[in-house]
Amino acid sequence: FSISSIFKKKVLLKQNLKKIYENIWRGSYPQVVAGDSKIWEQFYRSYLTTYVERDARDYLKIDNLAAFSKFIRVAAARSGQMVNYREISKDVGVSEPSIKSWLQVLEATGLVFFLQPYFNNITKRLVKTPKFYFMDTGLCCYLTGWINPDVLEKGAMSGAMLETYVVSEIIKSYLNAGKRPPIYFYTDKERNEVDVLVEQAGQLHPIEIKKSATISNTNFKGFEFLSKLKTPIGHGCVLCFSKNWLPIKPGIDAVPIGYI
Numbered sequence: 001f002s003i004s005s006i007f008k009k010k011v012l013l014k015q016n017l018k019k020i021y022e023n024i025w026r027g028s029y030p031q032v033v034a035g036d037s038k039i040w041e042q043f044y045r046s047y048l049t050t051y052v053e054r055d056a057r058d059y060l061k062i063d064n065l066a067a068f069s070k071f072i073r074v075a076a077a078r079s080g081q082m083v084n085y086r087e088i089s090k091d092v093g094v095s096e097p098s099i100k101s102w103l104q105v106l107e108a109t110g111l112v113f114f115l116q117p118y119f120n121n122i123t124k125r126l127v128k129t130p131k132f133y134f135m136d137t138g139l140c141c142y143l144t145g146w147i148n149p150d151v152l153e154k155g156a157m158s159g160a161m162l163e164t165y166v167v168s169e170i171i172k173s174y175l176n177a178g179k180r181p182p183i184y185f186y187t188d189k190e191r192n193e194v195d196v197l198v199e200q201a202g203q204l205h206p207i208e209i210k211k212s213a214t215i216s217n218t219n220f221k222g223f224e225f226l227s228k229l230k231t232p233i234g235h236g237c238v239l240c241f242s243k244n245w246l247p248i249k250p251g252i253d254a255v256p257i258g259y260i
Contacts, residue, residue, distance in 0.1 A: 015258040017213075017241050021153040024165045025146065027138015028172075044142035048072070051109075060105050067094050071102050075112070076143035079134045080160040080167070083114075103132065110135060113171050118184035118197050118204070120230045131185055135172070137165045159211055162257075163195060166209050166239055169260045170196065192225040203234035213241040215254040222252060 015023070025040075026032050032043050052069050056062040071092045078088070083103065085096045092099065106112040114130040134140035140161065146152040152161060167183075174181040186194040186206070196207040206223045215238045226233050237255045238248065246254045 017153065017211075018149070020162075020165075020241070020257055021158075022149040024137045024161055025141050025149040025152050027136045027141070029136065029138065032138055040138070041142070041147075044139055047139065048142070051111075055109065056105075060109075062102070062105070064094070067092060067098075068102060071099065072106070072111075073143045075103065075106065075132075076134055076140045077157070078132075079112075079140050079164045080131060082129050082131050084129075107132075111139070113168065113181075115167065115196075116184050118186050118199075118229075133164050133167050133171075135168050137161055137168065140164060162211055163209050166257065166260055167196060170198075170207075186226065188225070188228075190225070194223065194226065199231070200234075203232045204229065205234045206236035208236075208238045210238055210240045213243075215240050215242060215248055220248055220252075222249060 026037070027044075029043065029047075032040055035043075048069075052065055052072070056068050057065060062068050071088070071094070074088055074091045078084075085099045085103075088103075089096045089099045103112070107114055112132045112134055114132050116130045117128045119128065141152060144157060146155060146157065146161075152158065170183060171181045174183075182199040184197045184199065186192070186197055194206045195209045198205040198207065204226065206226060208220075208223075220238060223233065223236055233251075235251050235253070237253045239255050239257050239260070242254045242256050245256065245259075248254050
């Protein structure tokens with residue numbers, strides 16, 4: 001296994017920053033991807049109405065639909081962040097147990113994915129605070145009010161939405177192959193972070209996501225801090241807007257986001 005096996009099986013799509021953010025904004029539902037951008041708002045409005053008014057009420061037995069609808073929008077604004085039940089509870093105006101239950105509903109219905117932090121101790125992975133990501137960036141953009149790709153790319157959630165897009169696409173690549181996504185994130189007390197760790201064949205392969213066209217030794221410190229983990233560290237990469245697949249330093253490549 002190498003980090004290249006995640007991406008090189010796919011054909012590199014020549015996609016610049018503008019095209020990537022158009023993909024992020026449109027989302028992954030076939031009707032929106034194949035259709036005119038004019039149907040975007042109508043599609044997601046109908047989708048949300050159906051989800052809240054039919055699924056939430058009839059199947060999920062959620063009575064407070066107004067609060068649940070507000071909760072989904074608040075959750076979308078936090079895509080890519082670590083779960084904080086207290087803060088979400090305060091923003092929505094319902095109890096923390098309700099927020100926890102509703103997030104589990106979003107996970108069970110496939111709207112979000114909980115990404116666990118990496119620890120050598122498997123038990124710790126299950127009790128530490130996860131991040132969560134919306135699985136469709138188009139829905140996430142609709143819920144947070146980004147009306148077109150240009151506004152999104154220049155907006156406050158530009159980086160978070162790019163990360164959501166990349167992480168959700170990696171997750172879906174495993175799910176579509178019928179496999180459990182062996183992926184985590186990393187953070188430590190020194191505030192070192194890695195967006196994604198892929199665990200395979202006894203090694204961890206780190207992936208960092210950057211909204212940049214050029215990555216070099218001068219602006220990337222590498223993954224040396226991962227040496228404190230007992231698990232061997234394999235080949236890693238920085239997913240960015242570079243035009244070509246290039247080595248940054250031994251064991252770390254810059255990989256165009258067009259491979260996603």
